[in-house]
Amino acid sequence: MILSKIFKNGFLIIAACLVLTACATKKEVTTTTTDDTTTSASTSTTSTTTDAAPKISGQMQGDTYIGDDTVKYLADGVPDRVFFATNESILTTASRETLRAQAAWLRQNSNINVVVEGHADERGTREYNLALGERRANSAKDYLMTYGISSDRISVLSYGKERPVDAGSTPLAWSKNRRSVTVKAN
């Protein structure tokens, strides 16, 4: 009885420690918090950074996700997705590299067509996010096209904020959800 109680309490303490450390590591990330649709005006108030250079904190650069937790691969060395900054559809250097790899893979596999799925995070109104997802998917599609992939091989599909990969309500989770994913269509 007593032992099991101690065990239970001990377990709780360990659990609490885990939660606390989890919070502590998350803290760094939250200092650069922004929402998918925050204005430039309010960005300056929510983020406490004054450095001109984008802050690199673990898995995010600025507020763009740079980790690979959620990334799948179309082929060896060909990541399936790219990530976007809040309210943006501009491709980062890393995104362009990913898309060039996708384009090379598509050139080698001319029988494969793809759907580029565009997504937004949960911090925006549903209808606007549908449009934003479409804009992001087209941004990726356009880049694939400049690397020689015919537009009839690429269709776009926006899910807005309907299909997050990370159910969290943190800036890190949102950054993973702001993405376009290239999916085989056939």
Add this chain to the structure above:
Amino acid sequence: MKKNLIILFLMIIFQIKAFALIEVDITRGNLNPLPLAVSPLSIDDKSKISFEKILKKENIGSEISIIVENNLRTSGLFNPLSKDAFLQAPDIANLKPRFEDWNLIKAQALITGKVTYVNEKLRVEFRLWDILAAKEMMALAFTTVPSNWRRVGHIISDKVYERLTGEKGYFDTRIIYVAEEGPKTQRKKRLAIMDQDGANNKFLTLGNELVLTPRFNPASQMVTYLSYFKNLPRVYLLDIETGTQEVVGDFPGMTFAPRFSPDGKKIIMSFAKDGKSDIYTMDLENRLVEKITNHPSIDTSPSYSPNGKFIAFNSDRSGYQQIYIMKSDGSDVRRISFGNGIYGTPVWSPRGDLIAFTKLHKGKFYIGVMRTDGKGERLLTENYYQEAPSWSPNGRVLIFYRETKTNAKGEGFSAKLWSIDLTGYNERLVETQTDASDPSWSSLLSN
């Protein structure tokens, strides 16, 4: 004629116009709701047995009065008193209330009535009494099919509300919404419809494909919504009486954010192509498609003014989401939102004077209203996440949805419908069987 939907007003017994009788001011937040008594509707034994057989309700008279009571209470304007304190029996009160008795329990108004079973129909008469003036304010009777008994309660509520506030009610209405289930990353969404008070919930789609943003036609029982049928997100039109649906227009890409024009003859929506979203209309009679905006930005969430002459919409042409209005032909585009933060989902009030919106500022979401020139912004409610207001047909209440923040493990997500008065008071959870989002309020079903 859809017999089951139409309630016949058989006769108006008599109606006395008010001189100095009670009135409820609904333009301000009402912190002192009017105390009133809703007496159970009286019913004779024979009718009682007949209704019990048909409707499986022990006493349909009390059931109807409970509907009236709940409606009036949730409006926030009235305080229905406990029936335990009532001194007078329902049948006698309906003939002639002893005003002193009702005065004693501090009721300022009294609703009485009678239900009878006549020729397989349900006949109701009800009266509204002013206790202080010791006068009858209103008396009405109508007959309908028994299965419409809940609507009888809603119609009585609307009549009482109208008589006491001077404005049309909103109780004999329905809400169409998206019912949600399952994990946040893989939500199953179905179209659902229910009475304004949550009764008669019905699912209209099976959940095989994603559905979003259903909106009522203000002039009929049609609904427009977005469906991902066959992974092609398109605006659909659904007749909720017959269940027939069709794609709206023939667009080579995603159409979304649909709404009806006030006369119900057009659908206005966005069409997204090559990273741009523009606003289009389609005439439902001749199928003519018209392009209304033409801009490289995202133009979406269009909403007509009630006279059909203007359109409010959401655009990021300034760099971030803001609210604009334009003439219905697309000319004369003017930005109207200039406050701090970003603005979305403009919805024109059925009264014409206000635009409801969602605002995001410093990480918080607000439902607010502003005048159509953008002035007089009033934020009604603040939360972690909420959006998509829809007006009650009388323009006094907004319904919207709210989502919760998840915990560190991504658990604890929920989406619920809420309503709030235009005054900013009377915020309420609207109960639904499942999680819910994207509510749209119908027009009054009767009259």
